[in-house]
Amino acid sequence: MRFSGLKILKEGLTGNKGWTKHWRNPEPKKEYDILIIGGGGHGLSTAYYLAKNHGLKNIAVLEKGYVGGGNVGRNTTIVRANYFLPGNSEFYSHSLKLWEGLEQDLNYNVMHSKRGLINLFHSDGQRDAFARRGNAMINQGDDAFLLDKEGVRDLLPYLDFEQTRFPIYGGLYHPRGGSARHDAVAWGYARGADTRGVDLIQNCEVTGIDIKQGRVTGVQTTRGSINAKKVGIVVAGRSGQLAAMAGMSLPIESHILQAFVTEGLKPCIDHVVSFGMGHFYISQSDKGGLVFGGDLDFYTSYAQRGNLPMKEHVMEAGMTLMPMIGKARVLRSWGGIMDMTPDGSPIIDKTGIEGLYIDCGWCYGGFKAVPASGYCFAHLMATDRYHEVASGFRLSRFKTGYGLIDEEGTGSQHNLH
Numbered sequence: 554m555r556f557s558g559l560k561i562l563k564e565g566l567t568g569n570k571g572w573t574k575h576w577r578n579p580e581p582k583k584e585y586d587i588l589i590i591g592g593g594g595h596g597l598s599t600a601y602y603l604a605k606n607h608g609l610k611n612i613a614v615l616e617k618g619y620v621g622g623g624n625v626g627r628n629t630t631i632v633r634a635n636y637f638l639p640g641n642s643e644f645y646s647h648s649l650k651l652w653e654g655l656e657q658d659l660n661y662n663v664m665h666s667k668r669g670l671i672n673l674f675h676s677d678g679q680r681d682a683f684a685r686r687g688n689a690m691i692n693q694g695d696d697a698f699l700l701d702k703e704g705v706r707d708l709l710p711y712l713d714f715e716q717t718r719f720p721i722y723g724g725l726y727h728p729r730g731g732s733a734r735h736d737a738v739a740w741g742y743a744r745g746a747d748t749r750g751v752d753l754i755q756n757c758e759v760t761g762i763d764i765k766q767g768r769v770t771g772v773q774t775t776r777g778s779i780n781a782k783k784v785g786i787v788v789a790g791r792s793g794q795l796a797a798m799a800g801m802s803l804p805i806e807s808h809i810l811q812a813f814v815t816e817g818l819k820p821c822i823d824h825v826v827s828f829g830m831g832h833f834y835i836s837q838s839d840k841g842g843l844v845f846g847g848d849l850d851f852y853t854s855y856a857q858r859g860n861l862p863m864k865e866h867v868m869e870a871g872m873t874l875m876p877m878i879g880k881a882r883v884l885r886s887w888g889g890i891m892d893m894t895p896d897g898s899p900i901i902d903k904t905g906i907e908g909l910y911i912d913c914g915w916c917y918g919g920f921k922a923v924p925a926s927g928y929c930f931a932h933l934m935a936t937d938r939y940h941e942v943a944s945g946f947r948l949s950r951f952k953t954g955y956g957l958i959d960e961e962g963t964g965s966q967h968n969l970h
């Protein structure tokens with residue numbers, strides 16, 4: 554089923570009876586060429602690009618819950634390419650380009666909106682740091698403009714420019730940054746993969762990984778054992794648990810990140826804005842809710858909910874920056890499990906076990922990475938070669954210390970990135 558204006562018109566006139574299911578609900582086969590563990594954004598995009606770019610067909614995605622029920626459906630939807638360090642810079646640049654063609658590629662409306670991202674700065678030192686970042690972005694071929702205070706006021710007149718504690722000096726403006734509808738991204742990739750013959754097996758938890766003589770041979774699941782020639786672990790916050798099934802220990806900690814949404818309001822915030830002196834960033838969803846978040850809860854956990862101190866911190870930061878949001882009522886808050894690495898950058902790599910690959914460590918920035926992660930991980934799984942824009946994301950860097958990509962410059966503390 555292809556979506557088009559004509560199809561919508563026809564269905565509208567004929568009682569909407571011609572729409573079919575987005576994907577099948579197949580029983581798992583006994584054997585596949587490739588198994589992807591995890592039906593989140595990264596797992597689904599990997600399966601999609603394995604089929605589309607590499608012509609592979611005998612693939613299954615094994616998801617313990619339902620497709621899109623993990624972090625891909627729990628994030629605050631920010632998409633950007635404003636990274637500073639080589640390694641990250643070219644990867645996220647590649648990802649943003651894939652985002653820009655994604656709806657046509659998937660024939661699916663993921664509501665990608667290039668509304669512009671503005672990172673505010675509040676001191677001379679921060680201005681210098683953002684100027685350097687902006688130059689790095691331009692050198693990479695992406696867009697960046699350094700705004701002064703009046704430039705920010707033109708775009709964001711609702712900020713509190715009078716407060717003296719954290720005066721707004723200016724902002725780094727990234728016009729191609731923005732947001733996308735998170736569920737739709739999962740659904741679009743799921744539909745695209747299914748159309749190309751990938752089996753999406755939901756309610757199928759992987760409970761063990763079979764390894765014989767240093768080579769992966771399949772997995773154990775709640776729906777029986779499944780053989781495979783190659784297996785990819787793509788389970789975000791659960792990466793440590795899956796790796797342990799293969800006898801591996803990862804340099805990853807799982808931490809909670811919370812987010813919040815208010816009741817629907819008339820359009821008032823038409824960019825993505827981040828505060829430079831507290832943990833707070835915000836955008837407005839197409840339904841009108843103000844979607845915002847802050848920092849990690851600072852303790853490790855697998856709970857998909859957070860605690861009150863971080864809620865208070867985020868609300869305080871929001872009120873400091875834009876007191877007008879004090880009038881909005883918060884409808885919901887929730888949390889997701891973030892796979893935090895020691896340098897804040899991800900892992901797309903082979904493991905010491907032949908045929909077993911891993912894609913993880915997305916910290917709290919993995920939504921924007923969904924297209925490029927799937928693209929590059931599929932490349933690695935299909936060809937056994939690293940894609941050039943993801944060649945720095947090696948697991949070995951945490952053992953040797955060589956090639957660390959410490960974007961925030963905070964050292965090896967998982968919860969500070």
Ligand SMILES: Cc1cc2nc3c(=O)[nH]c(=O)nc-3n(C[C@H](O)[C@H](O)[C@H](O)COP(=O)(O)OP(=O)(O)OC[C@H]3O[C@@H](n4cnc5c(N)ncnc54)[C@H](O)[C@@H]3O)c2cc1C
Pocket residue numbers: 590591592593594595596615616617618619621622623624625626627628629630631632757758759760787788789790791795810811812846887888889890891915916917918919920921922
């Ligand atoms: C509150 C919040 C805000 C965020 N905001 C942003 C943002 O604005 N921009 C951005 O770029 N990133 C953001 N992120 C980060 C981003 O959401 C994640 O980095 C990314 O979604 C992780 O990859 P994924 O989509 O594949 O993960 P998931 O959707 O979590 O997919 C992993 C899947 O693996 C499945 N799984 C786990 N164990 C097993 C098993 N044993 N067997 C089978 N399946 C299993 C899970 O059920 C899950 O569906 C945010 C995250 C949170 C929580």
